[in-house]
Amino acid sequence: MRWTTQAVDADDGALPGLERSGLVRRVQTPEFDGITFHEVLCKSALNKTPEASRLPFDYTVNTFRGCSHACRYCFARPTHEYLDLDAGHDFDTQLVVKTNVAAVLRRELARKSWKREHVALGTNTDPYQRAEGRYRLMPGVIGALAESGTPFSILTKGTLLRRDLPLIALASRQVDVRVSVSLAIGDHELQQQIEPGTPSPKARLDLIRAIADAGMSCHVMVAPVIPFLTDSKQHLEGLFADLAAAGASGVTVIPMHLRGSTRGWFLSWMSAEHPALLPRYRRLYGRGAYVSPEYTRWLDARVDPLVERYGLAGRQPAHRGAETPASPKSEPVGPPTLF
Numbered sequence: 001m002r003w004t005t006q007a008v009d010a011d012d013g014a015l016p017g018l019e020r021s022g023l024v025r026r027v028q029t030p031e032f033d034g035i036t037f038h039e040v041l042c043k044s045a046l047n048k049t050p051e052a053s054r055l056p057f058d059y060t061v062n063t064f065r066g067c068s069h070a071c072r073y074c075f076a077r078p079t080h081e082y083l084d085l086d087a088g089h090d091f092d093t094q095l096v097v098k099t100n101v102a103a104v105l106r107r108e109l110a111r112k113s114w115k116r117e118h119v120a121l122g123t124n125t126d127p128y129q130r131a132e133g134r135y136r137l138m139p140g141v142i143g144a145l146a147e148s149g150t151p152f153s154i155l156t157k158g159t160l161l162r163r164d165l166p167l168i169a170l171a172s173r174q175v176d177v178r179v180s181v182s183l184a185i186g187d188h189e190l191q192q193q194i195e196p197g198t199p200s201p202k203a204r205l206d207l208i209r210a211i212a213d214a215g216m217s218c219h220v221m222v223a224p225v226i227p228f229l230t231d232s233k234q235h236l237e238g239l240f241a242d243l244a245a246a247g248a249s250g251v252t253v254i255p256m257h258l259r260g261s262t263r264g265w266f267l268s269w270m271s272a273e274h275p276a277l278l279p280r281y282r283r284l285y286g287r288g289a290y291v292s293p294e295y296t297r298w299l300d301a302r303v304d305p306l307v308e309r310y311g312l313a314g315r316q317p318a319h320r321g322a323e324t325p326a327s328p329k330s331e332p333v334g335p336p337t338l339f
Contacts, residue, residue, distance in 0.1 A: 250314025
């Protein structure tokens with residue numbers, strides 16, 4: 001079924017949560033096998049972050065809900081439950097597209113009350129996931145922000161950002177623009193298991209290089225570090241060496257956290273693929289969402305010398321803290337086998 005033949009008044013079988021979200025139509029196409037797009041007309045584009053969140057930005061814009069990257073650890077999975085969809089398979093395959101987001105954003109930015117506060121893009125789901133190639137929402141969003149004098153940042157795993165690099169570079173001459181790439185898994189085979197819908201590590205390294213070649217700084221979110229799978233000295237050193245060679249300006253390292261229904265989704269995969277690690281995960285996370293303080297201090301001690309060695313201590317982007325608060329520094333407590 002082609003995109004151009006979708007009827008707005010077709011029976012879309014919408015769930016109640018989607019009906020409340022301004023659903024217009026449902027789209028399925030062979031180009032995105034197994035994925036359903038729920039096109040909605042959003043009433044607002046700017047999202048105010050709660051003060052209690054301690055995030056370093058006050059506003060976000062999300063062009064999509066749900067994400068075909070299908071990262072098994074994604075902290076945004078529970079947000080799909082507000083739409084009466086599940087946080088597992090539905091999050092990966094039932095994607096909400098805010099087709100009018102750029103026009104709504106432009107109206108909101110034109111209000112006299114708007115104070116041109118920093119806006120973060122990519123804090124919930126990736127604005128450059130594969131469907132952006134079809135919907136092309138980001139050029140309008142970037143244009144609206146730049147023309148209104150609003151500083152913004154972008155965080156992505158998606159190499160589609162390369163399409164908009166000229167526009168982003170132009171915007172950076174008008175407002176403060178920060179671009180970050182998320183790359184935490186350097187091993188291609190493991191990346192395909194845990195982040196099956198994302199571009200390869202090599203493709204993201206090429207994206208970092210393209211951003212640097214365009215004259216812009218590119219911070220890298222090495223997040224999340226997955227205990228006992230991506231926290232070895234060999235893996236981290238190889239990844240940091242590759243990031244430095246690609247021209248990354250700095251890194252932020254965050255251990256994986258497992259909030260809400262994300263925990264069950266990730267651990268179900270872990271029980272199938274790495275069952276021997278489950279007891280260690282129970283000790284490390286207990287009943288909570290975050291790793292133990294001892295593990296965080298151990299990881300800090302492992303990462304800090306690598307950051308120094310590879311010159312990756314550049315300024316942190318406005319996205320710092322989007323996944324979890326910064327952890328206090330301390331002395332190492334031993335190898336991860338203790339946790």
